[in-house]
Amino acid sequence: MAAGAETFSLREVLVAFTACVSEQREVRVDPYLAGWKGLVRFLNCLGTIFSFISKDAVTKIEIIENYRNSDQRENYLTVQSMVEYELANGLVDLQKRSKHPDSGCRTFLRLHRALHWLQMFLEGLRTGEDNSKTSVICSETYNASLANYHPWIIRKAAGVAFCALPTRNTFLETMNVGTAEEAVAMLGDALPYICEVYKITEELYAQHKLLDLP
Numbered sequence: 001m002a003a004g005a006e007t008f009s010l011r012e013v014l015v016a017f018t019a020c021v022s023e024q025r026e027v028r029v030d031p032y033l034a035g036w037k038g039l040v041r042f043l044n045c046l047g048t049i050f051s052f053i054s055k056d057a058v059t060k061i062e063i064i065e066n067y068r069n070s071d072q073r074e075n076y077l078t079v080q081s082m083v084e085y086e087l088a089n090g091l092v093d094l095q096k097r098s099k100h101p102d103s104g105c106r107t108f109l110r111l112h113r114a115l116h117w118l119q120m121f122l123e124g125l126r127t128g129e130d131n132s133k134t135s136v137i138c139s140e141t142y143n144a145s146l147a148n149y150h151p152w153i154i155r156k157a158a159g160v161a162f163c164a165l166p167t168r169n170t171f172l173e174t175m176n177v178g179t180a181e182e183a184v185a186m187l188g189d190a191l192p193y194i195c196e197v198y199k200i201t202e203e204l205y206a207q208h209k210l211l212d213l214p
């Protein structure tokens with residue numbers, strides 16, 4: 001375990017996702033990115049073998065942060081406003097990556113797909129047996145979700161990295177939320193919010209036929 005793992009709790013990270021959905025059922029971009037940044041920080045604490053994953057996540061987070069810091073920042077306040085603005089202004093490559101390779105819509109879609117994995121992984125952790133292997137939970141949930149969008153070489157590298165994950169109970173303790181039982185309870189509290197964020201985004205992207213953006 002790298003230094004710094006004990007300095008923050010995953011509870012604070014997952015709380016970011018509870019602040020994502022507005023009263024109008026829109027997904028706020030800032031807490032969404034804050035949640036991912038915390039998760040990446042946690043991932044970095046698990047060891048350098050995961051750095052190729054965290055680097056890709058950071059690249060994507062920064063692309064969207066740059067939009068949030070640009071003069072178009074208001075259009076990127078929520079996922080709904082981002083989709084509306086980018087589509088209305090022809091800023092999304094719909095068939096193949098060409099003029100707008102790093103649109104907010106395609107970049108957010110990559111994080112959204114990863115959120116689906118996260119949702120399944122956390123549920124697997126929450127409901128797993130005491131001494132089940134985190135690596136198995138991780139690879140099963142990865143294969144059932146994100147892996148479908150990744151080329152062979154990435155799937156292979158991810159599979160190797162997963163082998164470095166500790167057992168479920170050690171992993172739960174690494175989350176710094178208290179005992180393993182307390183970590184499980186926290187996951188139960190946080191998961192409905194993550195599921196809601198995922199569901200709203202999925203519906204929005206489906207409605208605009210954006211789920212296969214190149």
Ligand SMILES: CCCCCCCCCCCCC/C=C/[C@@H](O)[C@H](COP(=O)(O)O)NC(=O)CCCCCCCCCCCCCCC
Nearest residue numbers: 010039040042043052053056057110111114138146154158
């Ligand atoms: C706890 C173990 C964490 C294992 C992480 C499982 C996810 C594995 C993802 C492997 C991604 C490999 C890197 C490359 C990805 C890109 O090819 C690919 C496509 O991008 P492109 O269309 O621009 O080319 N990118 C993506 O799919 C985005 C991946 C974003 C992954 C973020 C993962 C962050 C994981 C944080 C884990 C925290 C766990 C906390 C649990 C309590």
